[in-house]
Amino acid sequence: xxxxxxxxxxxxxxxxxxxxxxxxxxxxxxxxxxxxxxxxxxxxxxxxxxxxxxxxxxxxxxxxxxxxxxxxxxxxxxxxxxxxxxxxxxxxxxxxxxxxxxxxxxxxxxxxxxxxxxxxxxxxxxxxxxxxxxx
Numbered sequence: 001x002x003x004x005x006x007x008x009x010x011x012x013x014x015x016x017x018x019x020x021x022x023x024x025x026x027x028x029x030x031x032x033x034x035x036x037x038x039x040x041x042x043x044x045x046x047x048x049x050x051x052x053x054x055x056x057x058x059x060x061x062x063x064x065x066x067x068x069x070x071x072x073x074x075x076x077x078x079x080x081x082x083x084x085x086x087x088x089x090x091x092x093x094x095x096x097x098x099x100x101x102x103x104x105x106x107x108x109x110x111x112x113x114x115x116x117x118x119x120x121x122x123x124x125x126x127x128x129x130x131x132x133x134x135x
Contacts, residue, residue: 013112013121016079020109023064027102036061065101068094073101077108082124084117 022038029036040059043052065075076092077084083091086108093108095101111117 013115013118016077016117016121017109017112020077020105020112022061024102024105024109026061026063027065027098027105030063031098031102064105065095072096073098075101075104075108079121079124080128082127084120084124086117086120 026036038059038061039056041054042057044055045051046053064077065073067073073095074092075095077086085091086093093104095104108117112121
């Protein structure tokens with residue numbers, strides 16, 4: 001079943017939106033002191049020769065924020081190995097506390113879904129794609 005979002009924006013926007021949802025849930029769980037685990041199905045070889053089976057395994061989620069020396073939080077959004085510029089010349093956002101972190105992540109997610117970061121995503125996608133091309 002396709003979401004309404006996939007008809008409006010390219011697949012890269014949907015992918016980034018899903019990753020931001022995971023970051024929001026991770027931030028909320030860390031604030032509440034509860035674990036947040038996302039699971040993925042992986043294909044592994046079974047003990048019988050030639051057989052593979054699907055196993056549900058936890059997927060590691062790395063936070064997109066770091067705490068600074070003065071107690072503030074810096075948030076940077078990555079698309080692949082590229083850091084997106086949220087504003088001209090500004091690759092990160094500084095937030096006063098962890099509580100404001102969730103609000104900022106939700107705002108960035110809304111901006112992605114509204115198409116406000118399409119140029120930055122397209123630039124990052126083109127840069128990533130150029131790294132896989134053969135000369």
